[in-house]
Amino acid sequence: MSSRERKKDKGIPTGVVTRLPIYLRYLTTLRNKGVSRVSSAQLGEALNFTAAQIRSDLSYFGSFGQQGYGYDVNELLHHVSRILGLDRTYAMVLVGAGNLGKALASYENFRKRGFEIRAIFDIDEHLVGNYHACCIIQHVDNLENYLKEHPTDIGIIATPGDVSQSICDIFVRCGVRSIWNFSPVHLHVPEDVIIEHMHLTDSLLRLSFRLNEREQRD
Amino acid sequence: MSSRERKKDKGIPTGVVTRLPIYLRYLTTLRNKGVSRVSSAQLGEALNFTAAQIRSDLSYFGSFGQQGYGYDVNELLHHVSRILGLDRTYAMVLVGAGNLGKALASYENFRKRGFEIRAIFDIDEHLVGNYHACCIIQHVDNLENYLKEHPTDIGIIATPGDVSQSICDIFVRCGVRSIWNFSPVHLHVPEDVIIEHMHLTDSLLRLSFRLNEREQRD
Numbered sequence: 001m002s003s004r005e006r007k008k009d010k011g012i013p014t015g016v017v018t019r020l021p022i023y024l025r026y027l028t029t030l031r032n033k034g035v036s037r038v039s040s041a042q043l044g045e046a047l048n049f050t051a052a053q054i055r056s057d058l059s060y061f062g063s064f065g066q067q068g069y070g071y072d073v074n075e076l077l078h079h080v081s082r083i084l085g086l087d088r089t090y091a092m093v094l095v096g097a098g099n100l101g102k103a104l105a106s107y108e109n110f111r112k113r114g115f116e117i118r119a120i121f122d123i124d125e126h127l128v129g130n131y132h133a134c135c136i137i138q139h140v141d142n143l144e145n146y147l148k149e150h151p152t153d154i155g156i157i158a159t160p161g162d163v164s165q166s167i168c169d170i171f172v173r174c175g176v177r178s179i180w181n182f183s184p185v186h187l188h189v190p191e192d193v194i195i196e197h198m199h200l201t202d203s204l205l206r207l208s209f210r211l212n213e214r215e216q217r218d
Numbered sequence: 219m220s221s222r223e224r225k226k227d228k229g230i231p232t233g234v235v236t237r238l239p240i241y242l243r244y245l246t247t248l249r250n251k252g253v254s255r256v257s258s259a260q261l262g263e264a265l266n267f268t269a270a271q272i273r274s275d276l277s278y279f280g281s282f283g284q285q286g287y288g289y290d291v292n293e294l295l296h297h298v299s300r301i302l303g304l305d306r307t308y309a310m311v312l313v314g315a316g317n318l319g320k321a322l323a324s325y326e327n328f329r330k331r332g333f334e335i336r337a338i339f340d341i342d343e344h345l346v347g348n349y350h351a352c353c354i355i356q357h358v359d360n361l362e363n364y365l366k367e368h369p370t371d372i373g374i375i376a377t378p379g380d381v382s383q384s385i386c387d388i389f390v391r392c393g394v395r396s397i398w399n400f401s402p403v404h405l406h407v408p409e410d411v412i413i414e415h416m417h418l419t420d421s422l423l424r425l426s427f428r429l430n431e432r433e434q435r436d
Contacts, residue, residue, distance in 0.1 A: 012431065025419075085430035154429075178429050194428045196428075201331070208308060209303055211303060
């Protein structure tokens with residue numbers, strides 16, 4: 001089956017999507033080091049994937065690389081960036097200006113990649129009116145009005161779990177089609193809304209699970 | 219193949235490990251609502267898995283539930299907690315007291331689950347000596363000495379990417395066997411060290427990928 005047929009098929013498998021940012025990060029490192037060419041074997045060794053896996057992943061997006069030559073780092077980086085949607089900017093709105101929200105708003109890497117937090121909302125009267133990362137923190141009561149006037153690509157939820165579904169509902173009602181959720185709650189969204197969960201506790205629990213599994217084995 | 223035979227086989231599949239924290243979170247919600255019994259079909263519907271998937275996942279850990287009755291919520295919660303290693307405490311050390319590090323150190327949910335940040339280190343002289351979340355922030359030069367005297371289960375890295383590998387190496391050299399990495403870098407650890415990456419940018423890129431994929435389809 002050719003890459004084009006597979007692509008037409010239905011979406012890219014989750015595993016491939018998960019690996020693309022890993023390729024992007026590593027290729028960026030290579031480019032910054034002045035490396036101009038890389039083979040699938042070298043990519044595989046650096047990233048702990050097989051060379052076949054890498055060739056298969058990249059084949060979803062067209063035919064890159066040449067047998068015996070490998071990949072041109074700049075060209076591959078350009079393709080992977082485009083595939084990941086990094087050839088445009090994204091308007092983002094953050095709700096929740098606690099420590100985590102502040103960390104997200106200050107994260108320079110996002111802005112560099114085109115992900116711009118354009119407004120920050122919180123319920124805490126002590127925070128409202130303060131500047132953080134070039135935004136004035138606004139009261140969450142204004143969220144709906146703001147969204148009506150400012151088309152927003154991605155809604156970021158960094159609130160406590162007990163209010164996150166209601167914030168999510170406001171985003172959805174106002175036409176925001178992608179949600180990035182940091183609250184420790186499984187949020188419900190309509191089928192046409194994309195949601196990406198960052199559950200910190202889940203990640204920590206995977207670590208403790210493996211730690212215990214290993215200690216029991218040793 | 220019985221659950222016991224499978225368990226002996228070799229480790230639990232990553233997919234199952236990924237879903238266990240999701241079960242834990244939902245079962246905790248159920249218990250807090252006073253629900254005492256749940257079927258695999260109900261679990262599946264709430265979490266977007268099939269009932270067969272849930273029965274298969276839980277079968278890795280022994281036989282819970284009864285046909286026609288379902289699962290006893292408290293009992294299942296107890297089992298899942300134990301499987302995830304929540305019947306003990308974990309000594310954690312955090313390096314990097316920026317916004318993200320501070321967010322992690324203040325996160326009450328971790329402490330409630332037995333994950334205790336016992337020391338915080340940073341290189342910034344303005345932060346060193348300050349209290350945060352019941353710890354005095356220490357200079358990172360003291361990290362190695364601290365670790366030699368205080369057995370530590372989990373090392374948390376919330377530093378910029380250019381220093382994270384050297385911090386990781388100190389953790390490993392001092393016998394820390396699990397690393398929770400928030401820096402935007404792929405860290406190298408020996409085979410017997412467990413590492414869990416939380417790459418925020420990767421998560422955001424998965425979102426932008428899907429957003430673009432959908433826009434191109436529409």
